[in-house]
Amino acid sequence: MATGRTHRPATRSRGIPEATVARLPLYLRALTALSERSVPTVSSEELAAAAGVNSAKLRKDFSYLGSYGTRGVGYDVEYLVYQISRELGLTQDWPVVIVGIGNLGAALANYGGFASRGFRVAALIDADPAMAGKPVAGISVQHTDELERIIDDNGVSIGVIATPAGAAQQVCDRLVAAGITSILNFAPTVLSVPEGVDVRKVDLSIELQILAFHEQRKAGEGEAAEDRLPPPPATKSDRKGPDGDLPAVMPA
Amino acid sequence: MATGRTHRPATRSRGIPEATVARLPLYLRALTALSERSVPTVSSEELAAAAGVNSAKLRKDFSYLGSYGTRGVGYDVEYLVYQISRELGLTQDWPVVIVGIGNLGAALANYGGFASRGFRVAALIDADPAMAGKPVAGISVQHTDELERIIDDNGVSIGVIATPAGAAQQVCDRLVAAGITSILNFAPTVLSVPEGVDVRKVDLSIELQILAFHEQRKAGEGEAAEDRLPPPPATKSDRKGPDGDLPAVMPA
DNA sequence: TTGTGTGAAACTTTTCACAGCG
DNA sequence: CGCTGTGAAAAGTTTCACACAA
Known part of the structure; x- marks a missing residue:
């Protein structure tokens, strides 16, 4: 899913x-849940079930x-929580900026799962001047003009893009130029980023x-298929949308 | 990612x-975008770039x-749009219910990408009686009590869960009992569903x-690793103690 | 000549099954 | 004996490279 894939061999x-x-x-x-219930150890079988x-x-x-387990016993819950957290880099605190505070951006800002896992919403940024200063999830929204300064001041390296598709690449470029190296993109568009940036x-x-x-x-299971049959003739000017041409609209 | 994985051989x-x-x-x-710009054909190279x-x-x-392409030429855009749409089942209209109209649920209800792609928000459902009747994205929120009736009346087979984690399994069970066979889950929890239901x-x-x-x-790239080394030692020198103290160590 | 369609090779991920530690 | 850890096999996915249709 990452675009900047070109990771080292x-x-x-x-x-x-x-x-x-x-x-x-x-x-x-799953381990955190067990930890909260003060369960001391789990077997691979139990933990696997809990994690799906x-x-x-x-x-x-x-x-x-x-080798973090004990044969014949299982895994020590607290110990594994620590090891995995460390492996994932969650023993440190990651400041994150969210750009685009519409419905989705606001939902993200309010999402509890962030804060509880080493991520801290450092700033909310929106291009609409009318949004500036408004509090969302207890944080005052800042204008896009401030983007570079905010990232620099807070040493942010992870950015979340929740803007309309049309603005995403532009925002992405600014984030990258400002030093962001990891991006979580919610806009329905393909972002192009330089080598070394993860998307x-x-x-x-x-x-x-x-x-x-x-x-x-599932629907066309038992029956002989009606939509399943060989495709219509490949003659171009022929089909234009007998029954199924799409409205074709992208959220902008 | 799907849980009801047990697909047919x-x-x-x-x-x-x-x-x-x-x-x-x-x-x-990518094809839809090309279609809107009235581009008649694309090569695999161009389309691949656009799709990432x-x-x-x-x-x-x-x-x-x-074999939907033409050697030496490329693919007919309109034709491919149709074929892929058909393959994905988007030539028909899928009614969808969204359960849990909090920040996220509201964002989803407002998300344009739904309607534009063969999906229709048939109903918004929330457990909070105070929400009932309130319009979100132009649709009046209904109470959970109505869930079964709504699904049945509208022939809904796809449900979106945007409730808190604690309510998700319960909602899931009701959705499945009511006839839903595909679920998109936004709650941070593992859902268990019977065979045949996709999650x-x-x-x-x-x-x-x-x-x-x-x-x-990336951070620990050029340097000699400081976090990469064995984590802060503990009473670990003699393999892992049953009591859960923190770190111990080491790589395989 | 151009760019699709595709066997075959390379690589990744999952599953199996069991040796061996506690 | 129970359960981890892991080689080895199987399954799935990506990449290569080129025959061949238009």
Whole structure:
């Protein structure tokens, strides 16, 4: 999902597979819940169930971090919480800026999961002068003009883009120029960034479309398929949208 | 990401790889943009750049759908838009319910990308009686009591959960009992669903944590590692004590 | 000549299954 | 004996490179 993918060949010593990294937060969440209930140890089986994966995968994942379990017993919850937090870099505090304080940006600012995990909302930024000074989630929104200064003053390296698609690339460029090296993009557009900058995207529409794909399949299960048949003739001027041409609108 | 994973062995005739399915919405978005600019054809190279992938991957992906291109020329934009839409099941209209109309739920209700892609917000549902009747994004919020009736009346098969984590499983159970077979979960919790129900999750905190992991790595790049070394020692010299004290150590 | 479509190779991720530690 | 840790096999995904259709 990251665009700035060109990570080092990195197959060197400390190469934790990307798939494993993506699951560490899941394990951490499950472990935190256990920790809160003062559960001292868990088996791979139990923890895997809580995290929604299978135990073999979990054990393999943990094996990349080291041998943190005890055979015949399981894993020490507190110890694992610490190890995974450290591995993920959550033992330090990450200041984050959110750009674009519309519905989504506000929702993000209010999202509790941020603060509870080493992330601190350092600033909320919006291009609308009318927003400036307004408090959202207890933080006063600042104008885009301040962007560079804010990032510099706070040593921010992670930015969240929640602007309309049309503004995303421009905002991205400014963030990168200001020193941001990791971006979480909610705008439905592909961002281009220089080497060394990581981008992850979250796209609601895409998730729904994937669900629709599987949903459709379930529906056309038992029957002989009606939409499943060979595609219409490939003659160009032919089809333009017999029944299904899309309105085709992007959120702007 | 889907929990109800147990998909059919499906190695049957029309098996489109999951990784490919996940990219189809990306291609569709890029194609739609081209279509709006009345571009008649694209090469795999151009389209791949617009979608943020490489061209070999794109061609391979399309090859699973069929041979929709013209050698020496490229792909007909309109035709591909249609084919991908059909493949994703977007030529039909999917009614969707959103449960949990807090900050996030409201943001989702207002999200333009929904309506523009074959998805229709059929209802907004919230457990707070005070919310009932209030209009959000032009739709009147309904109380949870109505959930089953709403789903049934509208033939809804896709549900979006935007409730707090604590309520998610309960809401999920009701959705499933009411006939929902695809769920997009924004609550930071693992949902358990019966076979045949698809779950996809979106978790902000997880995405940020993955970014933090890579960010941390960038920071400790050139130097001799200070956080990379064995963590602060503890009573660990003789393998791990049953009591959960913090750090111990070491790499494999 | 151009750019698709695709076998085959390379790489990644998951699953299996069991040795061996506690 | 129970459960971790891990080689080895299987499955899935990406990349390569080129035959070949238009």
